[in-house]
Amino acid sequence: MTRFASLDELRAACLDLPGGHPEAAAAVARRESQLTKPPRSLGRLEEAVAWLSLWQGKSPPRLANVEIVVFAGNHGVTAQGVSAYPAEVTAQMVANFANGGAAINQLAQVADAELRVIALDLDHPTADFTQAAAMDEAEFLEAVTSGYEALSPEADLVVLGEMGIGNTTAASAVAAAFFGGGGTRFAGHGTGLDEAGVERKREVIDRALDRHRAILGDPLRVAASLGGRELAAILGAALAARHRRVPVLLDGFVCTAAVAPLAKLREDALDHAQAGHRSAEAGHRLLLEELRLNPLLDLSMRLGEGSGAALAVLVLRAALACHTGMATFAEAHVSGKDA
């Protein structure tokens, strides 16, 4: 049983989005202007606190319950030789997550965040999308539902991440479907393809775009035909967060491609989301620009797992600590700007 009975029902849910709480953001801005620093001198830290507040409706905002949700999926398109790693690594890495041995485990601990990993039918990869739609409608809606229902009611902030051998190929195909330029524009080295591998990946993407050209104008069909289960789940989780007005940090290229259909359906659909970082995967810069997302960090990371976004949690925690802990000009007897 899925939450959304049809693509039409999901589409309607994607169009029915609440706005934020401007009064909470305004309260944050009032306090910010009284703190002992030149106006706006904390730059994006100040903006981040206002943004958290806008969506949470709390002033100050809270970061007591930060949840990192990592979705994992397998991809039939790996049959085309588009990854430097064998497909079984997806399940092996899910086991590594469970045992606490991956990068995201360490980063979740540093960020004082809860980590949840949701493996999506790893034994049944999606179809090879050079041959057929990656998922039929039922499979797609099931994956979206997994994501939609993944958030706990207590979450103050959700960090979305993914694991899936082959999924930068899916992300590139989705990005190219929406923003043009084909495999040449969006395919990159992924986990470490050589030049011949990237060339093959480009060609695979272009073949897929050609095969599915009839549905490229429908964002949800693009997600079903060219995406993957973990991408669909990320879309569902981001949608659920918006419906509940929970702020979201997006990770890298795959995660950003996963939510792109939401932005294609409604331009302001990602206002509750920030890009945690810009990844070294070349297509991510282009995709962020297309979606007008300004990443918090740019550390040449390209791991996925939610790793870049988990690091960005540290920036938000620091921002909130300044906002709540600093003295005002009056409290500290510090003179303001010269008249």
Next chain:
Amino acid sequence: MTRFASLDELRAACLDLPGGHPEAAAAVARRESQLTKPPRSLGRLEEAVAWLSLWQGKSPPRLANVEIVVFAGNHGVTAQGVSAYPAEVTAQMVANFANGGAAINQLAQVADAELRVIALDLDHPTADFTQAAAMDEAEFLEAVTSGYEALSPEADLVVLGEMGIGNTTAASAVAAAFFGGGGTRFAGHGTGLDEAGVERKREVIDRALDRHRAILGDPLRVAASLGGRELAAILGAALAARHRRVPVLLDGFVCTAAVAPLAKLREDALDHAQAGHRSAEAGHRLLLEELRLNPLLDLSMRLGEGSGAALAVLVLRAALACHTGMATFAEAHVSGKDA
């Protein structure tokens, strides 16, 4: 009594610099290659761990004792109307630091770092450098010594910061002295000057450069004539850190200008230092480029106090947590790259 009896003695100390410990960095790289992630996929996090290790000579490196040292000074050039805030704010902010009310107090806590604030003769501002050298040789060497002796023997990492109304004017003058372009190239809005204020600041810098043109070829005389006590102390602290092979995180424009004389004296003098962030103060981007420093963060901050560099400590802590906590491919039974 100063540690350096003359500018010549200080200059000799600036030229006599140890290198790092490549064997420790190599040990870090060996472990890094076995961790469960594609090679180099943690980007600058991996580089940061190797860099810490290179200077500390430890594998893994340690971040048990992170010290933030903030130097404060007053500037005679404020008489020229180059700041949006009155000069007494320097001392007021030092009191705010002592009471825990400033941004750097909150950030030090989040970064689990010790904060030390060293106020340098605030009751006696440096001379107005449009009229005379900011400091005579004795004053300059005393300030350098304050910084040189500020590091504790236990420091694993030193974060340098500053506070001083008027000090972006000093920093701009120093930067322009070394890299050309005058006030037009390096003067910015500082703590919030309006356009007329920035124009005045440019003109003040150009007058100072003209007055001191005879000494512009001597990096230490530039620091004494156009800098300030807190800049001199930062130079001293960065030099002491190098002599003891302790890695350093630099904060924004003023801090970077403060260490620029070291790089002018010896090209590799800042190899033990990283730029914690790129500030929104326009001159900082140019100065970082001139010094070939690649900042870790870029969050449109322009507060000083060591705030941007303190945030970068979080990145280093996250990097170290990944390096020490992640499982290897063998431990986690994860397959490596396809042959």
